[in-house]
Amino acid sequence: MTQKTAIIVLGMHRSGTSSVAGVLSRLGAAAPRTPMEVAADNPRGFFESRLIGELDDRILEAGGSWWSDWRQFDPGVIASDVLADFRREIAATVEAEFGDAATIVLKDPRLCRLWPVWDGVLETAGYRIVHVLPLRSPLEVAGSLKTRNDMPIAQGLALWLRHVLDAEKFSRGAERRLIRWTAFMTDWRAGAATIAEMLSPGAFSLDRAAEIDAYLSRDLRHEVVPDETLARAAETHAWAVEAYGCLTAAADGDGAAAALKRLDQLRDRFDAASDLFGRATAAAIAPARSEPESRHATFESSGAQTDVDARLAAAEARHAQALKSLEGLKTLLNQERAMRGNESADHAEALRSLEVAVAAERERREALEERLRLSMRSLVEREVRLSRTSAHQ
Structure with missing residues (x-):
């Protein structure tokens, strides 16, 4: 052949x-x-x-x-x-x-x-x-x-x-x-x-x-x-x-050899962050339904009211899970700060940003999907900062 x-x-x-x-x-x-x-x-x-x-x-x-x-x-x-x-x-x-x-x-x-x-x-x-x-x-x-x-x-x-x-x-x-x-x-x-x-x-x-x-x-x-x-x-x-x-x-x-070695290190850190925060936030970041890439955000306006209600209920549940995850991360960060009085400026910034994100989530209850996106952004920012702090300690 x-x-x-x-x-x-x-x-x-x-x-x-x-x-x-x-x-x-x-x-x-x-x-x-x-x-x-x-x-x-x-x-x-x-x-x-x-x-x-x-x-x-x-x-x-x-x-x-x-x-x-x-x-x-x-x-x-x-x-x-x-x-x-x-x-x-x-x-x-x-x-x-x-x-x-x-x-x-x-x-x-x-x-x-x-x-x-x-x-x-x-x-x-x-x-x-x-x-x-x-x-x-x-x-x-x-x-x-x-x-x-x-x-x-x-x-x-x-x-x-x-x-x-x-x-x-x-x-x-x-x-x-x-x-x-x-x-x-x-x-x-x-x-x-x-x-x-x-x-x-x-x-x-x-x-x-x-x-x-x-x-x-x-x-x-x-x-x-x-x-x-x-x-x-x-x-x-x-x-x-x-x-x-x-x-x-x-x-x-x-410097390809050095670049590949550094990529291995970055991948290990990113995988560790993904494992920790990905599992904690899986329910919040999961889409309402599985759809192809370019059509994922499409929402059909026609359809039964029951379908709309079901989607809103699912969004509410994901939002609640996101808030729960954010609160849990805030607790973890507070515990870290108590244990390490000399925490880095990045760590302090991460905590402040997280608190802002949690407050923003509570204020926007009429925009559930947008709040989920904001939650996702906040979680990603915090997870990489946490990983950076852990790596330096």
Whole structure:
């Protein structure tokens, strides 16, 4: 059997994966036969299989997760027979979507977290795997999610961290290219040449170069945060800044070994924070229902009153859980302050911010979903500060 090649585009939601996949498909890599429908937030297409996206959503759901979950995904919670069925379905879906194409481009942001489930399936099906990891400023990504999904910036940064840290971990040691997305948009030919180094000669064709030039117009990039201003931005966070710096250093080949070592340390700290606060706030951060990425925030105005009442009741319950979690964290922080009279300024700031968040939650009882988003932002800010304080002690 002739070996085929699968170019796996591993990247966070809103990080430029669609534009990269769109270029690769125009260079000759086969796109899926059942593409995700275009949407207002991505009118030129996702270049993503609708069937694979739906399958990955079901895998996430089976593991107690969803697309916007920033916690670590554990496939071990899925029964072994169910997991085996998912892996067989992955193989069948890939065959249905790509057939016998010699080179395919497979892109779904969920793969950043789900690669342990996918790992080995494509190789068994006769594919050689190469990975492409587009890197976009975390604040640009978070800003794009804020615009599209009304997701708080802090939550977007946590989600970015989860995806990029997992993607880097799962692809390390494999054939891969980390590429700066802004550089790719400026000079896609250089980026494509870098990717082509992993492929067989003639895998790419420049016959549609003019079409690609037109496709990569400036209006594909709405959120712009220059790298040199990222660390100074009011809404950024030190972990996101450092992770982005390490990833771009690895992409540029500048001190790659040291950058990867630091990424391991950041991942360990983020995983520990996710384990602690993710479990404490799971009920509060879970969506009311499992929905695809770009349609998650949609609320249909038509429908029975009972359905509306049920959704409001569910929102009220999540809000109550969020308040309970916030109060518990406030208690923990107060205990920490009592035990450590010389706590750091960051710790004190975390406590003050948490108290403000709790007060804000109580005052906004007519805006349940918005309060949940604010709660999520507050929890993420506190969890990373707590982890930073623990690491320094």
